[in-house]
Amino acid sequence: DSGVTQTPKHLITATGQRVTLRCSPRSGDLSVYWYQQSLDQGLQFLIQYYNGEERAKGNILERFSAQQFPDLHSELNLSSLELGDSALYFCASRYPLSFANTGELFFGEGSRLTVL
Amino acid sequence: AQTVTQSQPEMSVQEAETVTLSCTYDTSENNYYLFWYKQPPSRQMILVIRQEAYKQQNATENRFSVNFQKAAKSFSLKISDSQLGDTAMYFCAFMKHAGDNAGNMLTFGGGTRLMVKP
Numbered sequence: 001d002s003g004v005t006q007t008p009k010h011l012i013t014a015t016g017q018r019v020t021l022r023c024s025p026r027s028g029d030l031s032v033y034w035y036q037q038s039l040d041q042g043l044q045f046l047i048q049y050y051n052g053e054e055r056a057k058g059n060i061l062e063r064f065s066a067q068q069f070p071d072l073h074s075e076l077n078l079s080s081l082e083l084g085d086s087a088l089y090f091c092a093s094r095y096p097l098s099f100a101n102t103g104e105l106f107f108g109e110g111s112r113l114t115v116l
Numbered sequence: 117a118q119t120v121t122q123s124q125p126e127m128s129v130q131e132a133e134t135v136t137l138s139c140t141y142d143t144s145e146n147n148y149y150l151f152w153y154k155q156p157p158s159r160q161m162i163l164v165i166r167q168e169a170y171k172q173q174n175a176t177e178n179r180f181s182v183n184f185q186k187a188a189k190s191f192s193l194k195i196s197d198s199q200l201g202d203t204a205m206y207f208c209a210f211m212k213h214a215g216d217n218a219g220n221m222l223t224f225g226g227g228t229r230l231m232v233k234p
Binding site: 002031033041042043045048050055056058088090092103104105106107109110112 | 149151153158159160161163166207211218219220221222223224225226227
């Protein structure tokens with residue numbers, strides 16, 4: 001158990017719909033990352049937040065948006081869904097860098113989205 | 117921008133034998149971290165091993181070790197005494213060293229699917 005919690009684990013929806021994926025980082029982690037993994041593909045970086053503010057953005061579609069709340073949980077909103085959005089969406093968090101910590105990412109179990 | 121390349125899409129190894137997975141990366145950064153993550157059929161992403169670029173000594177974690185060649189920008193993973201539970205997709209990943217509140221991302225290679233055969 002990485003300590004990162006993602007809900008829902010599975011989600012089936014139709015094209016054109018909107019969904020929200022939720023992530024709770026590990027206790028003490030201020031950074032939250034979102035990644036997308038399509039079937040048998042690598043992980044594509046979507047967006048990073050640090051303590052409520054956006055810090056880095058990858059190839060995230062305009063139909064997708066995210067935010068990190070004051071309690072540090074994060075939500076990824078996917079709208080106008082298309083078949084190609086079907087994927088496993090990972091959230092990861094990172095402990096602040098220190099001598100004893102190299103800042104590796106700890107991943108949740110992912111939210112599997114199926115768009116029909 | 118950094119890129120990570122894993123040139124072996126699939127590999128197989130007999131149980132108890134040793135296998136090496138290759139990874140190369142491209143960066144202009146001097147200070148960075150490298151990681152190997154494992155993704156078993158459960159799809160969970162599990163950290164296997166990490167290496168700080170400023171450390172010349174290769175990292176080891178039990179049966180897992182790396183061969184870090186900074187000049188060649190190479191970071192291979194060696195799995196000794198392979199076990200059936202090592203069957204998974206393995207991803208090499210790069211992260212530049214930056215402050216905690218800096219924009220920073222973990223860049224992944226395309227992955228190597230490893231099958232351990234009994």
